[in-house]
């Protein structure tokens with residue numbers, strides 16, 4: 001969140017205008033220019049960068065179907081004391097394990113231990129979800145003791161069927177990258193710069209990814225069902241650890 005805000009601040013300083021809570025409902029081309037339509041206004045432009053990744057809707061045909069949405073959630077403890085920190089990840093390494101619904105943990109800048117995994121947590125106050133971070137931290141660091149969770153957050157990752165991100169130019173003036181498979185912070189920032197260069201005239205062949213046609217993920221519904229069932233099963237399994 002801080003990083004997104006930092007990027008937004010830099011963009012605004014460079015002259016960008018950001019319209020939050022303004023979904024684009026249609027992209028229309030007339031005479032080589034694009035009209036970007038929203039419920040409250042329109043913008044006309046020569047070039048459009050579509051950067052909706054896991055949250056892609058039906059704005060451009062096929063984008064949504066190319067992405068396999070996968071849930072991801074995280075919890076953060078209260079800041080840990082110095083003595084405990086000497087015994088848990090003392091070199092501040094982030095770690096993750098190798099089970100399919102991997103568990104990852106690291107410190108944030110305020111010394112909170114952040115722990116997360118994959119899947120969509122059930123809505124509401126469900127015990128299996130509420131107790132998950134406590135059980136998981138107890139399993140990873142038995143000496144840590146019971147911790148109060150001060151934050152939790154969740155979102156959607158955009159997987160592709162082969163775990164490779166995509167670069168598309170489905171019409172003249174439209175560029176898009178998507179499908180970061182849960183690792184979009186660094187590459188997304190870099191490709192964002194590259195998309196800007198492309199909009200300013202850089203050749204498509206200089207882009208770090210090949211231009212490919214938009215293709216729906218094969219057996220998307222099956223994968224969505226498989227991932228969700230597998231991640232829920234792992235979460236339930238951890239109840240018995």
Ligand SMILES: Cc1cc2nc3c(=O)[nH]c(=O)nc-3n(C[C@H](O)[C@H](O)[C@H](O)COP(=O)(O)OP(=O)(O)OC[C@H]3O[C@@H](n4cnc5c(N)ncnc54)[C@H](O)[C@@H]3O)c2cc1C
Nearest residue numbers: 023024051052053055059072155156180182183184185188
């Ligand atoms: C809990 C969690 C933890 C993660 N941890 C990591 C990590 O440790 N490292 C890492 O590299 N990645 C991580 N990721 C993935 C990373 O957050 C994404 O890869 C990255 O945010 C993608 O950036 P983006 O700008 O392409 O898309 P997003 O940040 O998803 O932004 C897309 C935006 O498009 C908007 N949008 C969608 N449709 C429309 C429309 N029609 N009109 C206008 N706007 C629209 C959405 O509202 C959204 O704001 C994590 C994701 C989650 C959910």
